Amino acid sequence: MLAIDDDRILADLRTLAGFGKLGTGVDRTSFTEADMAARQWLCGRMAEAGLEAAIDGVGNVYGRTAGVRAAVLLGSHTDSVPGGGWLDGALGVIYGVEIARACRLARASATIGVDVVSFADEEGTFLPLLGSRSFCGELSDEELTGARNSAGAALSKRLADLGLGARPPARLDPSRYRAYLEAHIEQGPRLVSEGIDIGVVTGIVGVRRYRVAFRGRADHAGTTPMAMRRDAAFALFNFAVRLAERFRAAAGPDSVWNFGVVTVKPGAGNVVPSEAELVVEFRDQHEATIRRFEQELHAVEHEFDGAQGVSVAKNLIGSLPPAMMDADLRETLAAAADELAASRIAMPSGAGHDAMILARHIPSAMLFVPSVGGRSHDISEDTSEIDIRRGAHVFARAVELLLARFERQRGPNS
Amino acid sequence: MLAIDDDRILADLRTLAGFGKLGTGVDRTSFTEADMAARQWLCGRMAEAGLEAAIDGVGNVYGRTAGVRAAVLLGSHTDSVPGGGWLDGALGVIYGVEIARACRLARASATIGVDVVSFADEEGTFLPLLGSRSFCGELSDEELTGARNSAGAALSKRLADLGLGARPPARLDPSRYRAYLEAHIEQGPRLVSEGIDIGVVTGIVGVRRYRVAFRGRADHAGTTPMAMRRDAAFALFNFAVRLAERFRAAAGPDSVWNFGVVTVKPGAGNVVPSEAELVVEFRDQHEATIRRFEQELHAVEHEFDGAQGVSVAKNLIGSLPPAMMDADLRETLAAAADELAASRIAMPSGAGHDAMILARHIPSAMLFVPSVGGRSHDISEDTSEIDIRRGAHVFARAVELLLARFERQRGPNS
Numbered sequence: 001m002l003a004i005d006d007d008r009i010l011a012d013l014r015t016l017a018g019f020g021k022l023g024t025g026v027d028r029t030s031f032t033e034a035d036m037a038a039r040q041w042l043c044g045r046m047a048e049a050g051l052e053a054a055i056d057g058v059g060n061v062y063g064r065t066a067g068v069r070a071a072v073l074l075g076s077h078t079d080s081v082p083g084g085g086w087l088d089g090a091l092g093v094i095y096g097v098e099i100a101r102a103c104r105l106a107r108a109s110a111t112i113g114v115d116v117v118s119f120a121d122e123e124g125t126f127l128p129l130l131g132s133r134s135f136c137g138e139l140s141d142e143e144l145t146g147a148r149n150s151a152g153a154a155l156s157k158r159l160a161d162l163g164l165g166a167r168p169p170a171r172l173d174p175s176r177y178r179a180y181l182e183a184h185i186e187q188g189p190r191l192v193s194e195g196i197d198i199g200v201v202t203g204i205v206g207v208r209r210y211r212v213a214f215r216g217r218a219d220h221a222g223t224t225p226m227a228m229r230r231d232a233a234f235a236l237f238n239f240a241v242r243l244a245e246r247f248r249a250a251a252g253p254d255s256v257w258n259f260g261v262v263t264v265k266p267g268a269g270n271v272v273p274s275e276a277e278l279v280v281e282f283r284d285q286h287e288a289t290i291r292r293f294e295q296e297l298h299a300v301e302h303e304f305d306g307a308q309g310v311s312v313a314k315n316l317i318g319s320l321p322p323a324m325m326d327a328d329l330r331e332t333l334a335a336a337a338d339e340l341a342a343s344r345i346a347m348p349s350g351a352g353h354d355a356m357i358l359a360r361h362i363p364s365a366m367l368f369v370p371s372v373g374g375r376s377h378d379i380s381e382d383t384s385e386i387d388i389r390r391g392a393h394v395f396a397r398a399v400e401l402l403l404a405r406f407e408r409q410r411g412p413n414s
Numbered sequence: 415m416l417a418i419d420d421d422r423i424l425a426d427l428r429t430l431a432g433f434g435k436l437g438t439g440v441d442r443t444s445f446t447e448a449d450m451a452a453r454q455w456l457c458g459r460m461a462e463a464g465l466e467a468a469i470d471g472v473g474n475v476y477g478r479t480a481g482v483r484a485a486v487l488l489g490s491h492t493d494s495v496p497g498g499g500w501l502d503g504a505l506g507v508i509y510g511v512e513i514a515r516a517c518r519l520a521r522a523s524a525t526i527g528v529d530v531v532s533f534a535d536e537e538g539t540f541l542p543l544l545g546s547r548s549f550c551g552e553l554s555d556e557e558l559t560g561a562r563n564s565a566g567a568a569l570s571k572r573l574a575d576l577g578l579g580a581r582p583p584a585r586l587d588p589s590r591y592r593a594y595l596e597a598h599i600e601q602g603p604r605l606v607s608e609g610i611d612i613g614v615v616t617g618i619v620g621v622r623r624y625r626v627a628f629r630g631r632a633d634h635a636g637t638t639p640m641a642m643r644r645d646a647a648f649a650l651f652n653f654a655v656r657l658a659e660r661f662r663a664a665a666g667p668d669s670v671w672n673f674g675v676v677t678v679k680p681g682a683g684n685v686v687p688s689e690a691e692l693v694v695e696f697r698d699q700h701e702a703t704i705r706r707f708e709q710e711l712h713a714v715e716h717e718f719d720g721a722q723g724v725s726v727a728k729n730l731i732g733s734l735p736p737a738m739m740d741a742d743l744r745e746t747l748a749a750a751a752d753e754l755a756a757s758r759i760a761m762p763s764g765a766g767h768d769a770m771i772l773a774r775h776i777p778s779a780m781l782f783v784p785s786v787g788g789r790s791h792d793i794s795e796d797t798s799e800i801d802i803r804r805g806a807h808v809f810a811r812a813v814e815l816l817l818a819r820f821e822r823q824r825g826p827n828s
Contacts, residue, residue: 188637205636209683220790221672222619222697222764223602226665228788233676237654244648251640258635260683262647262690264676269623269693269732271674279683283636318683350636374642376634 002400004102006389012045012094013388016078017086025379028080030121030130031059031158038078042093042118049101051116057167058159059120060131063097065104065113070410072402073115073180074099077122077131077354084123085381091369091388092183093118099396103403112178112406114399119354126155132354134169136361172361178406179329180358183367183395185383187351189374197342197387198394199368200333201325203285204349204356208294209318210280212239212301216310218266218274230309233264233273239304239312240278246296247282252289254348257282285322285348323356329365329402336398342390367395416814418516420803426459426508427802430492431500439793442494444535445473445572452492456507456532463515465530471581472573473534474545477511479518479527484824486816487529487594488513491536491545491768498537499599499795505783505802506597507532513810517817526592526820528813533768540569546768548583550775586775592820593743594772597781597809599797601765603788611756611801612808613782614747615739617699618763618770623732624694624711626653630724632680632688644723647678647687653718653726654692660710661696666703668762671696699736699762737770743779743816750812756804781809
């Protein structure tokens with residue numbers, strides 16, 4: 001069994017959490033001083049673990065095992081949301097560095113090695129999944145040039161100021177990589193509430209986001225009889241209740257939806273609302289289910305448009321397809337958990353991850369460890385030490401099983 | 415029949431609309447330069463009409479007929495909301511000045527006269543119904559001292575700067591006044607949509623306003639299963655739909671309600687809403703109906719509080735009791751309309767007016783003329799010339815009938 005040092009993993013995670021420390025969490029949004037200092041430190045840790053490490057033109061920290069003809073790529077990200085948690089992303093990167101170190105020591109003559117990557121700006125301060133999209137060649141020059149953060153600062157200028165702009169971006173070499181594996185905190189309550197150690201991710205859900213606009217008419221709420229009103233907000237309330245009914249009927253076992261943004265204008269107690277807006281988001285790992293949700297939304301829009309003098313119009317504002325995880329890799333993660341007597345469930349990831357980009361190019365899979373209280377994107381995010389250690393051993397064992405299998409598959413002539 | 419000059423009424427209304435002119439409307443919020451210039455001009459018009467006129471310590475413009483032992487008070491207000499209409503308030507004041515002039519000429523030896531008032535800050539730039547509340551002795555020194563506008567400016571300083579602070583406020587003399595009559599635009603669509611000339615106001619509705627707060631928990635909308643959510647916004651939607659159902663069942667023929675303010679936090683497409691707020695307002699001219707609405711609100715609050723992990727708590731933020739209009743005065747207004755072959759309906763006022771304050775002290779009544787499209791509190795507010803003229807003649811005839819009746823009631827010995 002691969003000899004990883006889970007004390008070093010915890011120590012490295014704690015050191016990493018010192019960059020941008022904010023209470024029990026971190027504020028390490030992309031390309032801030034704290035984020036770049038963390039990347040420099042990480043680059044040093046990779047080198048110290050025996051990898052050839054460098055920061056590429058978009059900020060990816062990329063460490064490669066020298067002298068091998070193929071590799072398994074392990075990774076995640078080290079940037080955070082504003083006021084985020086210490087493990088979101090960081091966990092998978094530090095697992096990767098420790099496993100790469102252990103593999104290099106244990107398997108010095110191997111022809112298949114372990115590479116590690118920390119992708120830039122997974123959280124989308126400038127551009128969501130920037131690093132993995134760049135790495136996979138999915139990022140156009142226009143997107144890169146046009147990207148700005150919420151304060152209006154240009155990504156290209158920030159990269160130039162950091163001295164990264166002139167460096168070439170690292171690119172995925174499909175002939176080198178057999179698999180991409182990402183360990184991550186669950187960011188939800190399922191493992192914790194069911195008392196399960198490990199989540200083997202079946203797929204990363206697809207997302208659709210629509211803005212639904214309601215247009216009525218502003219009227220004096222004292223002098224306008226109820227029957228003569230064109231109340232945009234009340235139409236929205238009824239619409240949301242009706243849509244949720246139909247979503248419940250159309251849902252698969254893991255479907256989720258959210259009505260997270262609601263605005264009502266003009267927003268005075270004595271004025272009938274003339275305008276209202278609702279952001280409707282839904283997610284499922286099956287594209288067919290997402291299409292059912294879209295049909296339901298369309299039907300309810302049609303049902304409500306024009307009723308009580310209120311027009312209803314929806315507008316697609318975001319779309320990500322589902323990404324299925326590789327079946328063989330999932331089996332390997334499950335087998336490793338079983339060997340180490342860790343309980344496990346198969347579950348979709350409701351959040352997006354770099355693995356959703358990688359999965360379009362090479363076989364990919366993810367492992368989840370429990371999130372205390374299901375919390376994430378907050379400084380209260382945490383995972384117990386025992387779960388961090390257990391997850392590392394399961395993940396390391398899975399990598400070991402994979403490397404052994406890939407070595408066998410290459411055969412004596414390769 | 416009292417000889418009023420409706421051309422002069424229109425001319426005066428157009429002159430008054432020149433103060434703070436904004437497109438087809440006016441911006442004449444209380445104690446601005448435009449508002450004070452309008453008051454000075456109005457004071458002059460009252461004097462020219464033969465009244466003893468002055469501006470009092472809170473900005474009321476008050477014109478009295480000299481040499482009479484009793485009077486009928488006619489009035490309304492000349493301040494506006496920001497970007498308001500040219501007739502809201504102004505109509506009733508200018509009707510009053512013209513009727514006072516005509517009465518003085520026609521009834522020089524009468525013992526009962528006509529007084530006119532333009533109350534300050536009816537629209538509540540600093541303090542709603544400031545002028546009429548001050549006039550009726552309903553305003554405490556604390557309220558007057560503490561009042562500020564939305565920009566934080568203190569009313570007391572503004573009054574001092576305008577040289578009004580040292581003047582005594584005019585006070586209602588109950589021994590002088592037999593009645594208060596206020597003409598006003600309807601500010602709603604009923605007269606226009608039913609093709610009716612005159613509204614005889616039965617009462618000014620009472621208003622209750624509640625803030626209802628929903629508290630749930632913020633969660634990642636991708637990773638949190640539907641059954642584990644505590645969604646404050648979805649609770650609000652269901653609450654509003656349910657409450658409206660119960661309000662419909664509890665409503666009288668003229669009850670109205672409005673859910674005009676809706677806020678949802680944190681307000682992101684991918685975060686389950688943790689907090690939501692709804693402002694619930696309802697109005698009726700009968701206190702018993704208002705109490706039924708309060709009971710329904712309380713019942714629905716109780717039904718929803720704690721359901722799906724969301725707490726619900728309501729908080730009273732505004733309350734005005736209904737004000738019934740005097741039955742004899744209403745009959746006189748109706749009789750005047752009938753004499754002049756103006757069609758009429760009895761209807762409540764859904765908006766507040768100075769008459770709701772006066773009605774607590776002396777017999778009071780209101781007459782409405784149609785509002786084009788039901789519009790008000792907007793520069794698009796308007797009333798057709800023919801309706802302005804017709805309203806003036808009906809209102810003048812009603813005053814004439816009242817004066818004659820009061821003279822008879824006083825008898826030869828008084």
